[in-house]
Amino acid sequence: MGKGLIPADLDTWKQRRRVIAPGFHASYLEAMIKVFTTCSERTVSKFHKLLETAESNNEWKSIELDLEAEFSSLALDIIGLGVFNYDFGSVTKESPVIKAVYGTLFEAEHRSTFYIPYWKIPLASWIVPRQRKFQSDLKIINSCLDGLIRNAKESRQETDVEKLQQRDYLNLKDASLLRFLVDMRGADVDDRQLRDDLMTMLIAGHETTAAVLTWACFLLAQNTSKMKKAQAEVDSVLGDGRPTLESLKNLQYIRLIVIEALRLYPQPPLLIRRSLKSDVLPGGYKGAKDGYAIPAGTDLFISVYNLHRSPYFWDSPHEFEPERFLVQRKNEEIEGWAGFDPSRSPGALYPNEIMSDFAFLPFGGGPRKCVGDQFALMESTVALAMLLQNFDVELKGNPESVELVTGATIHTKNGLWCRLRKRSHSHH
Incomplete structure (x- = not known):
């Protein structure tokens, strides 16, 4: 993450926080709800297709899925579009860039929990196969980010923060944070710093949100009455429609479920x-x-x-x-x-x-509190609401079989395997 917000020294942090925080303004967040619904829609229709296939092939009305892996793809797609207007499309396909992101996350977790920082030893990054792969993963992501930064800078339209915040985000082709950062007047920032900022947000905003959704489902699946209560709220607030900023305000119980999942499984736990x-x-x-x-x-x-x-x-x-x-x-x-x-x-x-x-x-506190808290909470609320709108979720095994692993986030050892059924919509 170089000198991105999380590891940044005080001076760099002060300067970057001032530039990045205004980017998460109200009309940006409202525009992001569109991204959240579009991406969640992809995940939902992927599940529907899998269910249809299962039914036509073998009459089964349910499918078994690792929801942790599915949420991980969903969160990656959302953070890519929201932060730098890049569609990973990881819900529906695999690509070298997607593989590189997962490879990098895996290595970051390894480093945060390993005893000896052997990767700092001269030449280790070339001799140890694991470190060689990491270097190539990093290269793939960096060249992807560099290209996005280059494009954004080539189409730069410099304006003041106030003007930037008044843009018509709902109708912008590119409402990403990168667009905002590049267009901000007086924030002439070198590409290296922008890359560090984007990389930090990619890492900080991807696995954390996937984990929130994973544990929310884990908890709901064990509390059927609460799941039914949540589904009743979704039905009455949304019906068959997609969440909007207005309906988000009425999804009170869903919002509290997200918060309670963050209380029991904070991301990061330390x-x-x-x-x-x-x-x-x-x-x-x-x-x-x-x-x-x-x-x-x-x-x-x-x-x-x-x-x-x-x-x-x-x-x-x-x-x-x-x-x-x-x-x-x-x-x-x-x-x-x-x-x-x-x-x-x-x-x-x-x-x-x-x-x-x-x-x-759950987001820290004080000056260095998470800058994307509302983004993360709204994203989780939208995704959870749309999942519950369409499916009944139950755990495949018993809750004890879901083993916790703690690294940068709390995740599972072998995935969150669930059985999904299409909901019989009584409210139609």
């Missing part, structure tokens, strides 16, 4: 922050009364997973209860925690760290 100057961390509940002295340059790990499942902040923390976010919650015992209060963030479509006074941190 946040890292580095102290810029020496500080004293508060002791916290049952911690040292005087707090903890932290020297400058200390790396702090925040276990979001444990925070989200802490019995101090959540009632029945391991239970899947999307409804929990509708009520205020206080715990007087915990000094310094203001409790969970939806009114703290009026108008927010999704519960966030402000409402929960930082007991809920």
Whole structure:
């Protein structure tokens, strides 16, 4: 990711964040809902075709699918179109670029969890076959991104941020973030930095969203009554139609399911922050009364997973209860925690760290909070709504057979194998 937002040093981060954050404005997000529905539609019709084939061949009314793999393709297509107007088309085909993306993700996970950074040893990248393959994967992605950057720059139309945000995004041929970044006046940025920005967003926005959808389905499949409740909402809000920004606002239960999946399976499950100057961390509940002295340059790990499942902040923390976010919650015992209060963030479509006074941190918090949070949440809501609109989902094996693997995200060891059936639409 080079000097993309996540690994960037403070100076680079300040400069790039200022340029990128305005790109996620309201009319861009609204235009993105079109991308979300178009891509989800492809996935849904792929499933319908598989079901039709199964029925005509052997009378089976259900198909077995690894939903994790399907969501991974869907999320890749969405991030490609939304961020740099490139259609991976991975839901329907395989290509060298798609293979390269998965190869790179696989290597990134390997590096984040391996004991010795052997790839830093001189020549390792040429001698170790795994590293050679990684170099060639990277080359494929880079040349793809370079081409997109070149095209965007050749058709550059320089304007001010305000003008950029007022563009008619719903009717633009190319409403991507790259278009916005290249057209922004005064943000003359070298191609290397743009590539790092795009690569960071590709990696950060792909697997994370796929994981949210995977665990949302895992949880729903074990809670049939909640799945039925979700489907009833989808039927009444959407009928046979596609989600829009307006209907998204009415899909309250679906939005809460996404949030609850993020509480139980935060992506990533761990946040890292580095102290810029020496500080004293508060002791916290049952911690040292005087707090903890932290020297400058200390790396702090925040276990979001444990925070989200802490019995101090959540009632029945391991239970899947999307409804929990509708009520205020206080715990007087915990000094310094203001409790969970939806009114703290009026108008927010999704519960966030402000409402929960930082007991809920699926996108981090503070200045370096995830810049694409609304994009990710809306994308997940649209995809989940359209899946439930069309299909009944059940787990193929028992829940215990789904093994967790934690790397940069929480994913499964062997996929999320589910049985899908076409819904008999009673509301037609």
